[in-house]
Amino acid sequence: MNAVLPDGMARVTLSGVSMEVSIALVGDVGVGDYVIVHVGYALARIDPEEAERTLALMREGGVIGSSEMMEALP
Amino acid sequence: MKYIDEYRDGRIAQAFARQIAGEVRAEASYRLMEFCGGHTHAISRFGITDLLPANVRMIHGPGCPVCVLPVGRIDMAIGLARRPEVTLCTYGDLMRVPGSRGASLLKAKAAGADIRMVYSTLDAVRIAEAEPSREVVFFAIGFETTTPPTALAIRLAAAKALKNFSVFCNHVLTPAAIQSILESPDVRALGRVRVDGFIGPSHVSTIIGTQPYEFFAEEFGKPVVVTGFEPLDVLQAILMLVRQVNEGRHEVENQYVRAVTRDGNAIAKGEVAEFFELRKSFEWRGLGVVPYSGLRLKQAYATFDAERRFDLADAGGEDNPACECGAILRGVKTPTECKLFGTLCTPDTPMGSCMVSSEGACAAHWTYGRFRDRARSAA
Numbered sequence: 247m248n249a250v251l252p253d254g255m256a257r258v259t260l261s262g263v264s265m266e267v268s269i270a271l272v273g274d275v276g277v278g279d280y281v282i283v284h285v286g287y288a289l290a291r292i293d294p295e296e297a298e299r300t301l302a303l304m305r306e307g308g309v310i311g312s313s314e315m316m317e318a319l320p
Numbered sequence: 321m322k323y324i325d326e327y328r329d330g331r332i333a334q335a336f337a338r339q340i341a342g343e344v345r346a347e348a349s350y351r352l353m354e355f356c357g358g359h360t361h362a363i364s365r366f367g368i369t370d371l372l373p374a375n376v377r378m379i380h381g382p383g384c385p386v387c388v389l390p391v392g393r394i395d396m397a398i399g400l401a402r403r404p405e406v407t408l409c410t411y412g413d414l415m416r417v418p419g420s421r422g423a424s425l426l427k428a429k430a431a432g433a434d435i436r437m438v439y440s441t442l443d444a445v446r447i448a449e450a451e452p453s454r455e456v457v458f459f460a461i462g463f464e465t466t467t468p469p470t471a472l473a474i475r476l477a478a479a480k481a482l483k484n485f486s487v488f489c490n491h492v493l494t495p496a497a498i499q500s501i502l503e504s505p506d507v508r509a510l511g512r513v514r515v516d517g518f519i520g521p522s523h524v525s526t527i528i529g530t531q532p533y534e535f536f537a538e539e540f541g542k543p544v545v546v547t548g549f550e551p552l553d554v555l556q557a558i559l560m561l562v563r564q565v566n567e568g569r570h571e572v573e574n575q576y577v578r579a580v581t582r583d584g585n586a587i588a589k590g591e592v593a594e595f596f597e598l599r600k601s602f603e604w605r606g607l608g609v610v611p612y613s614g615l616r617l618k619q620a621y622a623t624f625d626a627e628r629r630f631d632l633a634d635a636g637g638e639d640n641p642a643c644e645c646g647a648i649l650r651g652v653k654t655p656t657e658c659k660l661f662g663t664l665c666t667p668d669t670p671m672g673s674c675m676v677s678s679e680g681a682c683a684a685h686w687t688y689g690r691f692r693d694r695a696r697s698a699a
Contacts, residue, residue, distance in 0.1 A: 261321050268442060271468050271588045280323055282526060282579055285411070285462075286440025287469045289588065290526035290579045292323055297578040304332050304552050307339060 247279050258283060327550030336555035337371035343562050350376040351514055352561055353651055355498060356521035357384030357679025358549050364684035366551040370692070376558065379513055379651040382497050382606055383521060385462040386413050386677040387649060390605045391637030393490050394419035397459050400488060400630060401425060401433040407451065409444035410459040412437040413677045416670055420637040441473035448477065448485035457626045460487045464527045467491040467615065468588035471595040474617070474624050488626040489616050492602060494524050495532045496613030501650060502540045513651040517561040519554065520546035522576055529584030533572045547575040595621055605639070605673055606649025645672035648681050655685040656693060662686060
């Protein structure tokens with residue numbers, strides 16, 4: 247998200263394409279946050295810590311909610 | 321693009337594929353239904369089925385919003401659009417959905433009806449505000465992701481005291497459709513598919529949370545893993561489902577923790593509860609009449625309800641008899657089992673709804689899968 251605009255709107259950018267979307271459905275978002283946008287509305291904010299944790303688990307080959315790991319990547 | 325590219329890493333995908341292959345039991349079968357059209361598209365686009373062992377089969381579900389809209393509702397929308405005073409605003413992918421006798425919104429527009437494609441419900445409100453002499457109707461369709469935007473449009477129109485804005489409501493509910501696939505007598509008669517586990521939708525779940533799936537997991541003994549739309553998300557979810565099946569568990573697990581919580585989006589759920597109520601039943605393409613599966617506007621907002629404003633009666637239309645969309649939406653048939661697929665029915669000239677939206681099983685297979693079929697038959 248690049249800017250918060252009046253009337254519950256915000257400017258967002260995806261791969262260089264910029265557009266105005268409504269943030270009326272998500273409470274606490276601000277500039278720098280990543281949001282999921284659907285039909286012109288932000289539906290959810292991406293939790294950066296959970297995103298990083300999921301990615302770390304994927305790189306180690308584990309699954310969410312499990313401590314098991316699979317073979318290390320080549 | 322952050323939060324997208326890293327979830328598409330091919331090396332990690334290969335590692336997941338090896339892990340899944342190592343954990344599946346040769347004698348078991350894993351029939352996994354991805355409910356959501358977004359997943360159908362992702363699975364086809366990224367070739368995920370090619371990474372899976374033969375006994376892990378992905379079955380496309382009915383979660384493509386355009387696909388499940390029955391002919392009768394399309395006919396009603398076309399009828400509305402043909403009224404001289406009406407401007408019908410619609411999401412673009414509805415334009416080519418076939419109605420009765422080859423009709424579509426696109427053809428109605430070509431014949432002079434005032435039909436406008438919008439990206440957001442807010443565009444429809446803007447048109448109503450700018451053109452007070454037109455009766456602006458928003459053709460509202462979709463699951464839990466598109467319903468809150470429709471609710472907010474009604475809120476805005478009410479705040480602006482717009483007298484010329486209304487909504488033709490066709491919003492439907494994901495849990496009701498899953499339950500129908502699992503137990504409805506209609507679906508049983510139409511042909512039912514065995515499902516060993518569900519890939520739960522991404523965006524829908526950001527709104528409703530994971531809690532609504534707990535009932536199916538418990539009542540029907542089917543594991544559910546809610547997952548994101550990127551290929552590594554889907555592969556990780558498949559591994560989680562394989563493990564649940566192997567261990568005899570049937571729980572709701574959340575792979576998409578970066579965006580989905582157990583309770584979902586309270587603001588969005590509140591908006592929906594303010595403006596909408598359950599219909600006793602609603603007809604779906606492919607599933608038939610499903611009890612308590614659709615929404616309509618509450619009496620308090622009746623002035624914004626196009627069905628009441630224009631006194632619309634339910635029109636029962638028939639699908640093209642050769643079209644297999646119904647069976648495909650239930651996961652009973654695959655696109656290539658339809659004799660229209662790729663011959664009479666292509667995305668340019670769709671005969672059935674599954675060929676229209678990029679989320680439809682037929683459109684996804686046409687775009688990404690048919691080359692694999694060709695390679696396979698040539699081999």
